[in-house]
Structures are given as structure tokens and as C-alpha cells.
Amino acid sequence: MLRYLLRRILIAIPVLLGILFLAFVMTRALPGDPLLMMMSIEEFEASEEFLETRREQLGLSDPLPVQYITWVGEVVQGNLGVSFHRRANVAEVIAGRIGPTALLTGTAVFMALAVGIPTGVIAAIRQNSWFDYTSAAGSMLAISIPNFFLGLMAIYVFSLQLGWLPTGGLNTLGAEPSFVDSLRHLIMPAGVLAAVLIGPYVRYTRQSMLDVLHQDYITTATAKGVKRSSILIFHGLRNALVPLTTVVAIQIPALLAGTVIIETIFTWPGMGQLVLEGISRRDYPIIVGVVLVSAVLVMVFNLLADLLAAVLDPRIRL
Amino acid sequence: MNDERTEQILDEEAQALIGAGEAPDPRGDMKRAKAKIQSPGRIAWRRFLRHRLALGGMVFVGILFLVAIFAEFLAPYDPNVVNTSAFRTPPSSEHWLGTDSAGRDVLSRLIFGARVSLTVGVAAALSALGLGTLLGLLAGVVGGWVDSFIMRAVDVFLSFPSLMLILLLVAVLGPSIGTIVVVIALFEWPTAARIVRQMALSVKETDFVLSARAVGSSRWRIMRKHVAPAVLSPLTVVGTLLAAQAILLEAALSFLGLGVKQPQASWGGMLEEAKSLTILEQMPWMWIPPGLTIAVTVLAINFIGDGLRDAFDPRQQM
Numbered sequence: 001m002l003r004y005l006l007r008r009i010l011i012a013i014p015v016l017l018g019i020l021f022l023a024f025v026m027t028r029a030l031p032g033d034p035l036l037m038m039m040s041i042e043e044f045e046a047s048e049e050f051l052e053t054r055r056e057q058l059g060l061s062d063p064l065p066v067q068y069i070t071w072v073g074e075v076v077q078g079n080l081g082v083s084f085h086r087r088a089n090v091a092e093v094i095a096g097r098i099g100p101t102a103l104l105t106g107t108a109v110f111m112a113l114a115v116g117i118p119t120g121v122i123a124a125i126r127q128n129s130w131f132d133y134t135s136a137a138g139s140m141l142a143i144s145i146p147n148f149f150l151g152l153m154a155i156y157v158f159s160l161q162l163g164w165l166p167t168g169g170l171n172t173l174g175a176e177p178s179f180v181d182s183l184r185h186l187i188m189p190a191g192v193l194a195a196v197l198i199g200p201y202v203r204y205t206r207q208s209m210l211d212v213l214h215q216d217y218i219t220t221a222t223a224k225g226v227k228r229s230s231i232l233i234f235h236g237l238r239n240a241l242v243p244l245t246t247v248v249a250i251q252i253p254a255l256l257a258g259t260v261i262i263e264t265i266f267t268w269p270g271m272g273q274l275v276l277e278g279i280s281r282r283d284y285p286i287i288v289g290v291v292l293v294s295a296v297l298v299m300v301f302n303l304l305a306d307l308l309a310a311v312l313d314p315r316i317r318l
Numbered sequence: 319m320n321d322e323r324t325e326q327i328l329d330e331e332a333q334a335l336i337g338a339g340e341a342p343d344p345r346g347d348m349k350r351a352k353a354k355i356q357s358p359g360r361i362a363w364r365r366f367l368r369h370r371l372a373l374g375g376m377v378f379v380g381i382l383f384l385v386a387i388f389a390e391f392l393a394p395y396d397p398n399v400v401n402t403s404a405f406r407t408p409p410s411s412e413h414w415l416g417t418d419s420a421g422r423d424v425l426s427r428l429i430f431g432a433r434v435s436l437t438v439g440v441a442a443a444l445s446a447l448g449l450g451t452l453l454g455l456l457a458g459v460v461g462g463w464v465d466s467f468i469m470r471a472v473d474v475f476l477s478f479p480s481l482m483l484i485l486l487l488v489a490v491l492g493p494s495i496g497t498i499v500v501v502i503a504l505f506e507w508p509t510a511a512r513i514v515r516q517m518a519l520s521v522k523e524t525d526f527v528l529s530a531r532a533v534g535s536s537r538w539r540i541m542r543k544h545v546a547p548a549v550l551s552p553l554t555v556v557g558t559l560l561a562a563q564a565i566l567l568e569a570a571l572s573f574l575g576l577g578v579k580q581p582q583a584s585w586g587g588m589l590e591e592a593k594s595l596t597i598l599e600q601m602p603w604m605w606i607p608p609g610l611t612i613a614v615t616v617l618a619i620n621f622i623g624d625g626l627r628d629a630f631d632p633r634q635q636m
Contacts, residue, residue, distance in 0.1 A: 015470075015473075015474050019474070022483065023486070045330055121466075140617065140621070143620070144562070144566075144613055144616040144617035144620050145363065145613045146566055146569050146570060146609065146612050146613065146616070147570075148570060148573045148586075148613065149589060149605075149609035149610075149613060152598060152605060153609070154590065155595075156598055156599070156602065160599040162597070194512060200395075250476075253476075253481075254479075256479035256481075256482070257479050257481030257482070260482065260485070260574075261573070261574070262482055264574065265593070275485070276485070276574065279486060279576075287486060290482065291483065294479045295479075295483060299610075304561065
């Protein structure tokens with residue numbers, strides 16, 4: 001177990017370095033001078049000499065390989081640098097954004113599982129019924145509608161026409177923060193984000209449920225006279241859920257990609273919004289910081305999913 | 319990420335596409351077609367015709383291609399001409415779908431936008447397939463460390479939130495159709511590579527390849543006559559799904575303002591205006607038509623992919 005963990009972490013290191021390298025090279029190739037982007041009007045009239053000193057201070061005049069190595073050294077120590085635009089510590093800026101993104105994605109996964117698992121199970125039990133076909137068509141529809149259009153439709157219907165939900169943000173500005181208020185802000189972006197996930201969840205739950213229901217031990221349980229509902233839940237679903245943990249992990253990149261768009265539409269102050277802002281302002285440290293943090297998150301969750309699968313299925317040895 | 323079960327699930331997906339890892343074996347079909355012998359291609363085509371949704375999708379996409387080709391004759395106005403006397407006018411007999419914030423005719427922009435989406439869909443899918451096929455063949459045929467290096471790269475690309483790097487790359491290269499095609503190809507090749515590698519490995523060991531080698535066929539002839547046809551049908555399915563994904567991605571990038579450069583009309587770019595709540599609430603004619611068009615187009619392409627998958631599945635009865 002410990003050896004497995006160590007091996008996984010060792011494998012992750014070159015992959016992370018590779019991703020860091022790609023992100024680093026690309027950010028340095030961005031057109032536009034970040035120094036000009038971060039200057040105030042007064043500074044704009046400053047001399048060429050002043051610009052040189054600032055470049056020097058920010059390490060922007062060193063050769064690229066030197067910048068990369070210096071920077072990797074800093075990252076290893078937990079220092080992600082200072083945001084050009086916000087003039088704040090990148091690690092702190094990102095730390096402030098992880099919470100909202102985690103809340104949004106966590107709720108989305110929960111909602112997608114809450115809808116996807118029962119739908120998949122019923123579709124498997126009633127294979128080739130109208131319910132099976134409808135859920136398949138629904139999943140297809142959900143992956144075909146662009147998420148930004150779905151988000152705009154949701155705002156249009158539920159906020160602007162019906163007036164049930166706020167159009168965006170984390171909570172109502174100036175109002176007393178309350179659970180109900182936060183929930184009202186959360187439900188729409190999380191629901192739209194969940195729509196992309198439901199399709200794959202339904203498909204895999206249905207498939208693995210069908211696989212499990214054809215196993216001999218299900219026949220045995222039926223022959224013994226075990227109640228059908230408890231066969232389905234304790235013998236069927238429990239085993240069908242094991243592959244689903246991996247499916248949830250595989251979908252995490254798609255989930256993080258979704259946050260970039262959903263957070264923009266719903267003005268949700270998370271990492272997705274931050275990375276877009278970073279790109280439009282040429283804020284290298286922010287972009288690379290977010291890319292790095294999401295890469296680490298993806299790896300951590302993949303590892304957790306594997307461990308969880310091993311707990312659920314004793315046949316899997318790590 | 320370097321996990322056997324993840325691989326198993328991904329391989330199962332690949333298997334579903336390539337029909338249980340078997341090369342389409344004409345002998346099985348011959349038994350059924352006692353009276354008249356049909357080529358596997360004909361059988362697949364007849365199966366495809368039975369898939370009504372796929373046929374519907376095919377008709378829709380066909381019409382869309384005609385619209386894109388003859389856009390100049392079909393569009394009532396020049397899509398880029400700014401009409402200062404008609405800002406944001408609702409649909410009328412003059413402008414069937416109204417005009418946008420610059421007074422441009424929405425219907426005309428919708429018609430010309432088909433060019434962008436279809437170009438990106440076809441070009442990106444073909445380039446991703448090309449790159450994936452090349453790397454997959456290399457991995458499957460050469461084997462050894464080349465194989466493990468390529469497959470490790472596949473793992474990295476599949477487990478990473480690529481949208482963030484795509485955003486970065488587009489910001490670096492500058493938004494244009496060419497950039498989008500290149501970027502999508504760079505990040506979407508792994509699925510194709512996985513399938514081609516798998517096919518190359520399994521076809522290499524089949525009896526018909528072994529006997530072809532025994533009678534002295536050259537390597538090139540075996541590749542062309544035996545491996546290529548076996549790989550072609552699953553690749554068609556992957557290509558169709560890739561095209562759908564590419565169209566969605568282009569729309570999302572244009573929506574974020576990082577796609578096709580204004581004033582060129584693209585469906586995603588037309589939705590960009592709906593980021594303003596006033597337009598979202600009061601001028602639905604500016605954003606609902608392009609949103610619906612993207613959704614229906616992607617749905618149609620996904621239906622075609624589904625139909626092709628069923629048509630090529632050798633296990634399915636006529």
C-alpha cells in the first residue's frame with residue numbers, strides 16, 4: 001500500500017514537470033508585455049530605465065531556461081510568485097478561489113450522481129424499455145448542448161423570466177450571508193455543470209449494472225429467495241458502483257474545463273474565472289499557478305478514486 | 319492516472335468502438351447471406367440506413383453543408399455590413415431574425431457562421447485523426463520504448479484539463495480558424511491513437527494477417543490491404559465524435575472571445591453578446607438562434623456517430 005503510494009507519486013513527478021514546462025513556455029510566448037499591462041498611468045510616463053529596473057526585479061530579463069529553473073525551485077518551496085496584475089501572492093489568490101470552485105464542482109458531481117445513478121439503475125433493470133431509450137436520448141442531448149448556451153438559457157428562464165433565482169455571484173451583495181441565499185446562488189451553475197456529467201454517469205451505471213446482474217451470484221441470491229430490492233441494492237448496486245469511481249475521476253478534467261465557462265457566465269469567483277482574467281491580462285504567475293494547481297488536483301483525485309475502488313472491491317490489490 | 323482500471327475503462331470504450339477488438343470478419347456474415355454475398359461495406363451501409371436518427375442527422379448535416387457552400391446566394395444581407403439605422407431590431411419581415419448590436423442581420427450571420435463551424439469540425443477532426451493514427455500506428459507497430467512513451471503521453475493528455483492549455487495556446491497564437499484547428503488536433507489525438515494502437519496490435523495476430531505474411535505479402539501490402547480497412551471503420555466513428563467535439567470547442571472559445579476574430583460570423587461568437595444581461599433578457603433573437611443551431615448540429619453529428627457505431631458492430635444482427 002505504502003509502496004504503491006510512493007510509486008504513484010514518483011510517476012507523477014515527471015508528468016508534472018512536463019506540464020509545468022509546457023505552461024511556462026506558452027506563457028512566455030504570449031504576445032503583449034506584462035509590464036505595460038500592470039502599470040498605472042503615472043508609471044506609463046516613466047523612463048525606459050525605470051522599466052528596465054522593474055523587469056530586473058521581476059526576473060523578466062533573465063534568459064528563459066534560468067527563469068524556468070529559478071521558478072521550479074520556488075514552486076517546490078510552495079512559492080508560486082506574485083501576481084503581476086493583482087500584486088498579491090499567487091498562492092494566496094488561488095487559495096481564495098479554490099473554495100468557491102470546490103463548492104461548485106462538488107455540488108455538480110453530487111447532483112449528477114444523485115440523478116445519474118438511479119437513472120442508470122432503472123435503465124438497466126428495464127432494459128430496452130421506453131425509459132431506457134428516453135434516458136439514452138436525454139444523455140445524448142445533454143452532451144450536445146453547449147454548456148454556455150444551457151447556462152444562458154437557465155439564467156433567461158429562471159432568473160430573468162420567472163425571477164426565482166439570482167443571475168450570478170456567490171451571494172447577494174450587501175445582504176446578511178445565509179445558507180438559503182448561498183444555496184439559491186449555487187443551484188443553477190452547479191446544475192448546468194452537472195448536465196455534462198450525467199450522460200456518462202448514466203451510461204456507465206447502466207452498463208456495469210447489466211454486467212453485474214448477469215453474474216452467477218445474482219442468480220444464486222434469487223434462487224435463495226432474497227428480496228428483489230435487496231438483491232438490486234446490496235448485490236447489484238454495490239458492485240456496480242466500483243467502476244463508477246473511476247468514471248468520476250476520468251471526468252474531472254472535463255469538470256474543471258467546464259468551470260472556466262460556467263464561472264464566467266454566472267460571475268462565480270473561482271479558479272476558472274481567475275485563469276481567464278490571467279490570460280486577458282498576461283498575468284503569467286496566475287495562469288501557471290492555476291494550471292499547476294488543477295494538474296495536481298486531477299492527480300490527487302485520480303489517486304483517491306483508485307484507493308476508493310480498492311476499498312469497495314477487495315479483489316483489487318494495490 | 320497510470321492505472322490499470324482507468325486503462326481498462328478507456329479500452330472498453332475503444333472496444334465498443336472497434337467491435338470487441340475483432341477485425342470485421344467476413345466469414346460470419348457470409349453464413350447469413352447464403353443466397354447473395356454482400357461486402358461488409360454494403361452490410362454496414364444497410365444497417366446505417368435503418369438507424370433513423372442517424373439518417374436524420376445525415377440529412378441535417380448535408381443541408382447544412384449546402385447552406386455553408388451557397389451562403390452568398392442564401393443570405394439576404396451581407397453578414398458584416400453595419401447598418402446604422404437598424405441596431406438591435408426585433409425580427410421583422412425585413413430581418414427575419416432581427417439585427418445585432420452593430421445592426422448586422424442575424425439570419426445572414428447564422429448562415430455564414432455555418433462555414434466556420436463546419437470547417438473547424440471537418441478540419442480539426444481530420445487533423446486529430448491523422449496525428450492519432452500516425453502515433454497509434456507507431457506505438458502499435460514499433461512497440462518497445464516508443465510505445466510506452468506515446469502511451470504515457472496519451473495518459474497525460476487524457477488526464478489533464480486541456481481547456482486551460484488550449485486557452486493559453488490560442489492566446490499565444492492569436493485567434494483564427496487555423497489556430498483552433500491546430501490546437502484541437504494537438505489535444506484531441508489521444509482517443510484515435512489508443513484505438514489505432516489497439517487495432518494494430520490485435521490485427522497483427524489474426525489468422526488472415528499471419529497467412530498473408532506466410533504467402534509472402536510485403537509489410538506495406540499487409541498494412542494497406544488488411545490493417546487499414548480494419549482500422550478505418552472505428553476511426554470513422556471516432557472522427558464523427560471528434561467533429562462534434564471540435565464544433566463545441568470552437569463555439570466555446572468564440573463565446574469566450576478567444577475564437578474566430580470579429581467581425582467574421584461564428585455561432586459561438588454570436589452568443590458572446592448575450593453576456594450582457596440586457597441583451598440576454600430583452601433581445602433573445604440575438605442569442606437563441608445560434609445557440610439552438612449549435613445544439614442541433616452537434617446532436618445531429620452525434621446521432622450519425624451512434625448510427626455508424628451500430629452499423630460497424632459485427633456482433634449485431636441484421
